[in-house]
Amino acid sequence: MTGDVVLEAVGLVAGYRSGRRRSTPVVAAVTAGLRRGRLVCLLGPNGAGKSTLLRTLVGSQPALGGSVRLDGTELAALSARERAQRLAVVLTDRVDVGLLTARDLVAIGRTPRTGWLRSLRRDDLEVVEWALGAAGAADLAHRHVDELSDGERQRVMVARALAQEPAVLVLDEPTAFLDLTRRVELMVLLRRLADETGLAVLMSMHDLELAMRTADEIWLVHPGGRFQAGAPEDLGADGSIASAYAGDDIRFDHAAGTFVTDEQRGGLPVRVDGDDVAVLWACRAAARAGLTVTPSAPHRVAVESGPSVGWTLTGPGGATSTGSGFAALVDRLKDLDRPLIPPDIEK
Ligand SMILES: Nc1ncnc2c1ncn2[C@@H]1O[C@H](COP(=O)(O)OP(=O)(O)OP(=O)(O)O)[C@@H](O)[C@H]1O
Numbered sequence: 001m002t003g004d005v006v007l008e009a010v011g012l013v014a015g016y017r018s019g020r021r022r023s024t025p026v027v028a029a030v031t032a033g034l035r036r037g038r039l040v041c042l043l044g045p046n047g048a049g050k051s052t053l054l055r056t057l058v059g060s061q062p063a064l065g066g067s068v069r070l071d072g073t074e075l076a077a078l079s080a081r082e083r084a085q086r087l088a089v090v091l092t093d094r095v096d097v098g099l100l101t102a103r104d105l106v107a108i109g110r111t112p113r114t115g116w117l118r119s120l121r122r123d124d125l126e127v128v129e130w131a132l133g134a135a136g137a138a139d140l141a142h143r144h145v146d147e148l149s150d151g152e153r154q155r156v157m158v159a160r161a162l163a164q165e166p167a168v169l170v171l172d173e174p175t176a177f178l179d180l181t182r183r184v185e186l187m188v189l190l191r192r193l194a195d196e197t198g199l200a201v202l203m204s205m206h207d208l209e210l211a212m213r214t215a216d217e218i219w220l221v222h223p224g225g226r227f228q229a230g231a232p233e234d235l236g237a238d239g240s241i242a243s244a245y246a247g248d249d250i251r252f253d254h255a256a257g258t259f260v261t262d263e264q265r266g267g268l269p270v271r272v273d274g275d276d277v278a279v280l281w282a283c284r285a286a287a288r289a290g291l292t293v294t295p296s297a298p299h300r301v302a303v304e305s306g307p308s309v310g311w312t313l314t315g316p317g318g319a320t321s322t323g324s325g326f327a328a329l330v331d332r333l334k335d336l337d338r339p340l341i342p343p344d345i346e347k
Pocket residue numbers: 016026044045046047048049050051052053
């Protein structure tokens with residue numbers, strides 16, 4: 001792989017050794033490149049091997065096979081300090097930071113650049129302030145890290161990583177303990193950093209829909225350890241995401257782009273047309289009503305955005321029913337047996 005790839009795995013096998021001879025591969029045949037300015041989400045069901053792969057990619061766990069290159073150099077050949085000058089890692093574990101303020105903690109992020117012995121110069125302090133600002137944590141600078149909420153703390157940890165001025169930022173489940181608003185905020189922040197500073201971001205996460213909406217690329221670990229990389233839409237449309245997450249009670253409906261539960265599975269098919277935003281929500285409404293959204297189906301819902309979304313449900317023979325608002329749409333879709341109004345008697 002060439003060009004602006006900053007972190008590259010070639011034939012990487014991540015897993016565990018037990019004893020001298022025995023090894024247990026968890027994720028195999030990983031060949032992928034993380035480019036400058038790209039946001040990549042690492043997805044996969046519980047226990048598939050996301051953390052194992054991330055730890056191997058950042059060098060905190062030895063590879064069972066293949067190689068990892070950072071800026072074209074074998075990771076294993078770089079000293080810890082050389083790695084930290086190019087690669088920053090944010091883990092979910094809560095580390096005890098004593099009575100440090102957010103600014104103190106972010107300043108520690110300069111250590112790979114300054115060494116332990118040199119004190120911070122004016123330009124280091126400028127980077128610390130930049131990192132606090134870039135991570136949306138400037139207003140937290142004087143606060144003790146112990147007192148921060150999970151979301152605030154996460155922003156400070158990102159600021160600390162940015163203070164290393166890395167080319168690559170790797171985060172292990174950074175959204176795990178955040179509520180939906182904070183999760184979206186963190187994704188927007190990482191997206192902006194990738195776009196504006198050229199930072200390459202790789203993050204593991206469980207929030208599949210948020211990842212699919214934000215990432216440039218998805219790295220997907222299937223149960224059993226098969227690895228796949230691709231654009232979110234490609235992996236969604238070809239059923240790869242659905243197959244990786246196929247479980248007993250829940251599955252990913254790749255036509256609707258959402259998870260559906262057992263009760264929603266196998267409902268009557270319906271097609272949804274209209275403008276982008278309205279279609280997205282209408283697909284969700286159809287799934288909630290127990291229907292399966294597919295590109296071609298005898299029943300069709302046309303939606304139109306407005307103060308209240310207007311909809312027209314058309315049946316196989318051209319009979320229709322109209323209404324506004326998603327509550328009414330869900331009620332109508334749940335009751336598809338009720339006759340629609342034939343075209344000739346509709347006013
Ligand atoms: N230290 C270890 N030694 C041996 N096997 C391990 C070790 N740590 C994890 N595993 C195994 O490796 C597999 C992958 O675990 P990993 O934590 O990487 O998955 P994950 O996709 O990150 O899971 P989750 O989404 O639940 O965090 C699991 O079967 C797990 O039991």
